[in-house]
Amino acid sequence: MGKYILKRLGYMIITLFLVASITFFMMKLMPGTPFSNQDKLSAAQLKIMNEQYGLNKPIWQQYLIYLGNMLHGHFGTSFQFNNQPVLQLIVSRLKPSLLIGAQAMVIGSLLGILLGAVAAVNKNNWVDSLATFVSILGISVPSFVLAVLLQFFLAFKWNIFPIALWTDWKSSILPSLALAVSPLAQTARFMRTEMVDVLNSDYIELSKAKGNTRWQTVVKHTLRNSLIPVITILGPLTANILTGSLVVENIFSIPGIGEQFVKSIMTNDYPTIMGLTIFYALLFMIMLLITDILYSVIDPRIRIAGKENN
Amino acid sequence: MKAKKWLTLGMTILASAGILAGCGKSSSSKAPAADDTVKIMTKDVIATMDSSLNTDVIGAQAGSDTMEGLYRYEGKELKPGIATKVVKPTNNGLTYTFPLRNAKWSNGDPVTANDFVFAWRRTVDPSTKSQYAYIYEGIANAKAITAGKKPASTLGVEAVNAHTLRVTLEKPISYFNELMAAYFYFPQNPRTVKKWGKKYGTNSKTLVFDGPYKLVNWDGPDNTWNEVKNDSYWNAKAVKVKKLQYQVVKDPTTALNLYQSNKLDDITLTGDNAKQMRGSKGYNAQLKNSTSYIEMNQRHKTIFRNKKIRQAISLSIDRQQLTKKVLGDGSRPSDTFIPKGMSFDPTDKTKDFTQETDASASKYARYDPKEAKKLWKEGLAETGNTGKKFNFVLLGDDTDIAKKQAEFLQNALEKLPGMKITLSNVPFKTRLSRSNDGDFDMVMTGWNADFPDPINFLTLQVSKAAYNRGKWSNSTFDNFVNKSLTDDANSPKKRWQDMKDAQDVLNEEQGIVPLYQQGDAHMTKSSIKNYAVTPNGSYNTVLLRLQK
Secondary structure: OHHHHHHHHHHHHHHHHHHHHHHHHHHEEEEEEEEOOHHOOOHHHHHHHHHHHOOOOOOHHHHHHHHHHOOOOOOOOOOOOOOOOOHHHHHHHHHHHHHHHHHHHHHHHHHHHHHHHHHOOOOOOOHHHHHHHHHHHHOOOHHHHHHHHHHHHHHHHHHOOOOOOOOOOHHHHHHHHHHHHHHHHHHHHHHHHHHHHHOOOOOHHHHHHOOOOOHHHHHHHHHHHHHHHHHHHHHHHHHHHHHHHHHHHHOOOOOOHHHHHHHHHHHHHHHHHHHHHHHHHHHHHHHHHHHHHHHHHHHOOOOOOHHHHO | HHHHHHHHHHHHHHHHHHHHHHHHHHOOOOOOOOEEEEEEEEOOOOOOOOOOOOHHHHHHHHHHOOOOOEEEEOOOOOEEOEOOOOOOEEEEOEEEEEOOOOOEOOOOOOOOHHHHHHHHHHHHOHHHHHHHHHEEEEEEOOHHHOOOOHHHOOOOOEEOOEEEEEEEEOOOOOOOOHHOOOOOHHOHHHHHHHHHHHOOOOOEEEEHHHHHHEOOOEOOOEEEEEEEEEEOOOOHHHOOEEEEEEEEOOOOHHHHHHHHHOOOOEEEEHHHHHHHHHHOEEEEEEEEEEEEEEOOOOOOOOOHOHHHHHHHHOOOOOOOHHHHHHHOOOOOEEOOOOOOOOOOOOOOOOOHHHHHHHHHHHOOOOOOHHHHHHHHHHHHHHHOOOOOOOEEEEEEEEEHHHHHHHHHHHHOOOOOOOOOEEHHHHHHHHHHHHHHHHOOOEEEEEEEEEOOOOOHHHHOOOOOOOOOOOOOOHHHHHHHHHHHHHHOOOHHHHHHHHHHHHHHHHHHHOEEEEEEEEEEEEEEEEEEOOOOOOOOOOEOOOOEEOOO
């Protein structure tokens, strides 16, 4: 196990290096400068600014400097936020995104698993139809539409939650619910399909023959075995949701990271683009690693270190 | 698939109904609690509070609330700030000597002439990396300093004594006093700046204030920040509102919901929300010192060198329709390059620059499709293009509103016989770089005033100006602009006449085709008084009142 994780960490470093390199060169192909009033700077002034920021150097030199700094843990300072270290910017903006993302994942995946399981157990009756309807609804309705509806009814009209503004934990509930709909729907669909398959397996028949009740069979054998494909989708989905949703963050005025990434690209904020890309890549890889480790926890038949198999 | 589509449609309709129902609630909104706090929506976060580094209006507003320079605008009038009077230059307009009052920073330090010297030198010093250093050009040695040819200590600014600041210019700058109200000329407390180094201006702990308010609990890219009354401010008696609470809200529907629930006292509206709320209680539109216009590339498309062709293009655009039906955000039709309500006749302050140049402006920037077609035909004949077809690319931004605007212009211009318009909507930075490279036929662009004087706009269109992307060139126009900057720079009356003459030429020639003056549509609670934008684009919150 330890050897496997070490190997994966090695791959992660190589992948990160490739991601950083490709992003760096692609970023430099974007038109424009990172100066917010670039349209007002004359060619001479622009030249001076480029010299000050080292942007006049050949791109390969800038690349080597960036890599060198990165290895020392320096990700530079943002152009959008003068003199704010990129790392500090990411950390400060990450907290709200992580909170609503994590809440959304917990609510979404747990309810999704439950909904999928209930649907599978009640296959082809009205409970199944209702669950299927809910999951189709969840996939069809974009989170921002749900966000507006939640905001209007639960906050504006009935005054149960805050409309927007990031004040206390209560402010995080509506955005979390809006974001939860996608993992809920996807998890429910996967869970149902997989569980229907599992319920038709021989060992379920065996469990029934051993005299286990329906619920004992479901909880002991079916649920656990159905979770494998669900976990497969949960990894990337978690990375996706934790990194924030630009639209939901905007609707609820959340000072999150989603908007920062888009804005950094729009404004050619090179250090922030790099910092966030590396962070996203890292998060994605960590989630994949966790997913693989979880496989073996949930189903011991799966050995992540393949060579240990008989 | 079909079911999904219907479902999506249904939910969207439901959501829209919700939004509309929300809009209808304005009459039931109550006045905000009288807690001496004014809650204001803002569109973005503060990028920096360092007056040497800031470039945007959000930072400029927070700067104007919490800091003070030599002057401050009260309505359209320039009033003394840290200076005790609005001074007149001596030495043929080259020397300004400002007497300073006894003012204090919020840490108890006195505000001295040296604080201005320190801040200004710091801004022009290339190592500070200020993007606004160019605005100092005209002050002795500024250009050489920003180019790294002279040390910052040679800048034409000196502290004669603690309470006298002297500025030496290289050439007369007739609008120099107007510049002195802008945040990029604010003083800085040297002790604080040196103490925090690069961290200065990144959070409220690193700042001291000499303005009406103090920024509290602000930490970099926060979505919300509070400003509390600064008792150390020299004019603290005039400040009546104890606290300003700013909140970043990006979604216009959320803003409206917050306003109607009394969570915000003033919001900015955009798009459909602005159109819906027009005419309702609390709605008001404020005009910015900013003009949107079309530039035609005369370098690549020789047909645009013909005056009648340019005039025909201008006359085919119904600006009323464009601002009302397409934009709907409080923008107003522009028939001239200079924004309305920005600059006034030095001999008669009641006369707006645009009012005095209206005769030439209204002639070729009105909507007259018949005349447009006539001039178009004449222009084609003059250039030997009769009967020919033209396909021009109209370059613009890729925002929703810019796309709608482009479609409107496409529809208007294609009414000219033989004219076809292809739209190219690209991200802002791409638009800028394509404009700089001359890679366009026609481009929709705009200019925000750096300071409230017509010259800020007029200099953009002189033949050799970098910003003159269409390469329209007229020697008479150039001469008038040049005269206003040199021979007549010390005579406000003559200078004003030069600028009017230059504008008349531009109007007649349609060197650029003006479209509209950008507006800000607001909803403001009736309890909020004196919340109006000043000529330099910021709100003077000293005068703000909250009626209980």
